[in-house]
Amino acid sequence: xxxxxxxxxxxxxxxxxxxxxxxxxxxxxxxxxxxxxxxxxxxxxxxxxxxxxxxxxxxxxxxxxxxxxxxxxxxxxxxxxxxxxxxxxxxxxxxxxxxxxxxxxxxxxxxxxxxxxxxxxxxxxxxxxxxxxxxxxxxxxxxxxxxxxxxxxxxxxxxxxxxxxxxxxxxxxxxxxxxxxxxxxxxxxxxxxxxxxxxxxxxxxxxxxxxxxxxxxxxxxxxxxxxxxxxxxxxxxxxxxxxxxxxxxxxxxxxxxxxxxxxxxxxxxxxxxxxxxxxxxxxxxxxxxxxxxxxxxxxxxxxxxxxxxxxxxxxxxxxxxxxxxxxxxxxxxxxxxxxxxxxxxxxxxxxxxxxxxxxxxxxxxxxxxxxxxxxxxxxxxxxxxxxxxxxxxxxxxxxxxxxxxxxxxxxxxxxxxxxxxxxxxxxxxxxxxxxxxxxxxxxxxxxxxxxxxxxxxxxxxxxxxxxxxxxxxxxxxxxxxxxxxxxxxxxxxxxxxxxxxxxxxxxxxxxxxxxxxxxxxxxxxxxxxxxxxxxxxxxxxxxxxxxxxxxxxxxxxxxxxxxxxxxxxxxxxxxxxxxxxxxxxxxxxxxxxxxxxxxxxxxxx
Numbered sequence: 001x002x003x004x005x006x007x008x009x010x011x012x013x014x015x016x017x018x019x020x021x022x023x024x025x026x027x028x029x030x031x032x033x034x035x036x037x038x039x040x041x042x043x044x045x046x047x048x049x050x051x052x053x054x055x056x057x058x059x060x061x062x063x064x065x066x067x068x069x070x071x072x073x074x075x076x077x078x079x080x081x082x083x084x085x086x087x088x089x090x091x092x093x094x095x096x097x098x099x100x101x102x103x104x105x106x107x108x109x110x111x112x113x114x115x116x117x118x119x120x121x122x123x124x125x126x127x128x129x130x131x132x133x134x135x136x137x138x139x140x141x142x143x144x145x146x147x148x149x150x151x152x153x154x155x156x157x158x159x160x161x162x163x164x165x166x167x168x169x170x171x172x173x174x175x176x177x178x179x180x181x182x183x184x185x186x187x188x189x190x191x192x193x194x195x196x197x198x199x200x201x202x203x204x205x206x207x208x209x210x211x212x213x214x215x216x217x218x219x220x221x222x223x224x225x226x227x228x229x230x231x232x233x234x235x236x237x238x239x240x241x242x243x244x245x246x247x248x249x250x251x252x253x254x255x256x257x258x259x260x261x262x263x264x265x266x267x268x269x270x271x272x273x274x275x276x277x278x279x280x281x282x283x284x285x286x287x288x289x290x291x292x293x294x295x296x297x298x299x300x301x302x303x304x305x306x307x308x309x310x311x312x313x314x315x316x317x318x319x320x321x322x323x324x325x326x327x328x329x330x331x332x333x334x335x336x337x338x339x340x341x342x343x344x345x346x347x348x349x350x351x352x353x354x355x356x357x358x359x360x361x362x363x364x365x366x367x368x369x370x371x372x373x374x375x376x377x378x379x380x381x382x383x384x385x386x387x388x389x390x391x392x393x394x395x396x397x398x399x400x401x402x403x404x405x406x407x408x409x410x411x412x413x414x415x416x417x418x419x420x421x422x423x424x425x426x427x428x429x430x431x432x433x434x435x436x437x438x439x440x441x442x443x444x445x446x447x448x449x450x451x452x453x454x455x456x457x458x459x460x461x462x463x464x465x466x467x468x469x470x471x472x473x474x475x476x477x478x479x480x481x482x483x484x485x486x487x488x489x490x491x492x493x494x495x496x497x498x499x500x501x502x503x504x505x506x507x508x509x510x511x512x513x514x515x516x517x518x519x520x521x522x523x524x525x526x527x528x529x530x531x532x533x534x535x536x537x538x539x540x541x542x543x544x545x546x547x548x549x550x551x552x553x554x555x556x557x558x559x560x561x562x563x564x565x566x567x568x569x570x571x572x573x574x575x576x577x578x579x580x581x582x583x584x585x586x587x588x589x590x591x592x593x594x595x596x597x598x599x600x601x602x603x604x605x
Contacts, residue, residue, distance in 0.1 A: 067590075069100060072103065081101055095121050102118050204240075205236075213241075234260070237253050238250045285312070427463055429475050476489070505540075517537065569582070
């Protein structure tokens with residue numbers, strides 16, 4: 001008997017050892033495959049593997065850190081910071097963890113917290129030049145210039161031939177309005193490394209500020225030769241060329257800048273002005289269309305587009321833009337006169353006379369009326385300067401800063417797809433399964449399982465989240481034949497109505513869908529998909545607070561439902577709760593919805 005007991009205990013121990021070894025092997029394999037996906041820049045897939053490793057062994061710091069790396073590449077900086085913090089909690093003695101968290105915090109402008117990370121990292125690695133450099137730049141960003149100079153002096157004391165340190169010193173002195181000391185630092189930088197494009201950029205900034213256009217162009221030529229993919233170099237050289245009356249060169253620089261950075265505000269705005277000046281009105285309108293897509297309420301762009309639409313014969317479009325400008329600036333007499341002329345050309349005499357009378361009163365009592373100045377190459381306005389008398393002046397950045405680059409070993413190609421702001425569709429029932437390359441989530445509901453066992457045969461139902469497909473009426477018909485008042489019938493009927501209403505946007509239909517789902521939830525209060533679907537219905541009716549409540553319940557019942565996190569994130573964006581939204585979108589990304597990272601990228605900025 002005793003021998004049998006010993007044998008059972010030993011057998012149990014051996015089974016436990018084997019199981020533990022297998023679990024360890026599986027976790028190691030997940031991390032290895034995740035690293036491979038990370039190497040090949042398949043960041044979303046790598047996150048799936050690291051998440052599985054974390055689920056298996058949450059006490060290992062490495063998968064937390066590696067998932068943070070993948071999120072950093074995807075520009076989910078909040079998620080990267082969170083994962084690094086967990087890795088640090090598990091193992092606070094790994095330098096790389098502080099480095100990555102510091103970079104993630106810098107991207108969120110959390111400079112003080114980033115400084116704390118680099119300070120801790122320097123305790124373990126005091127000779128790391130990059131840590132010193134990044135901490136000094138953080139102090140510069142916080143405008144703590146005296147401490148930044150002290151740190152830069154320390155860097156130069158340790159690495160006297162490190163040219164970027166002199167560039168940093170030059171930027172500090174520029175911010176302190178000491179151009180003489182800035183130039184001394186830049187001369188030293190050129191002496192050490194004449195092939196650093198950042199040095200020539202810094203010299204051009206000083207020349208631009210002094211209106212030394214020829215010198216600025218010369219320095220920018222060198223910067224562009226060394227850094228040909230920097231769009232800001234071309235934007236700045238365009239200004240230098242414009243002020244030397246080189247319009248062809250100016251236009252070429254704006255074109256190149258926009259090829260490199262298609263969303264560049266200054267490039268589109270100033271190219272639009274130049275196109276208008278040379279009579280290329282239709283393409284100028286396209287530039288201002290783009291500007292207004294970036295900034296829908298930009299008054300200066302609205303007025304310029306109004307003038308161009310007026311000139312090209314789109315009178316109603318011109319009136320629309322003039323009216324928005326006049327609403328913001330009721331005493332803008334040139335705008336009133338221009339709108340009045342459009343009204344008259346359309347035969348809208350009464351509206352024209354109202355605008356003309358307002359202009360007449362201004363002329364009579366204040367003598368404020370006058371033609372706007374013509375485009376003059378010597379006139380430039382700051383981007384934040386909203387003076388309608390300057391509507392046709394080229395725009396410069398409010399502060400033409402030298403751009404210091406942080407030392408960063410975590411660079412890589414980011415998922416730059418266009419942000420898709422459409423909500424994920426409702427979960428419905430289908431004869432077809434839907435597979436994904438990255439999602440391991442398998443929807444399940446006991447009511448559906450019971451129904452499938454009941455009917456048997458080929459017509460098995462699957463829970464899917466996809467746009468409307470042709471089998472939905474047949475699914476509903478099958479469900480109604482067995483029980484016309486069941487949860488599944490209410491569920492499918494609500495989905496079918498909602499999708500049929502997608503193009504009509506009928507509020508009455510939305511309310512009826514919510515009513516159907518209310519009944520279904522009363523019958524099945526633990527069904528996460530019903531709450532998710534009702535959340536979608538509320539979102540379709542723009543009741544985002546109620547939508548969020550339902551998504552809350554959905555993820556409470558099923559924490560792995562990525563679509564619920566995604567739609568909750570979009571709902572919070574609608575309510576301007578961006579920080580909470582980005583957190584939800586990060587969870588959706590972890591669940592395999594890669595498009596969440598495009599939205600995170602857009603709204604993190």
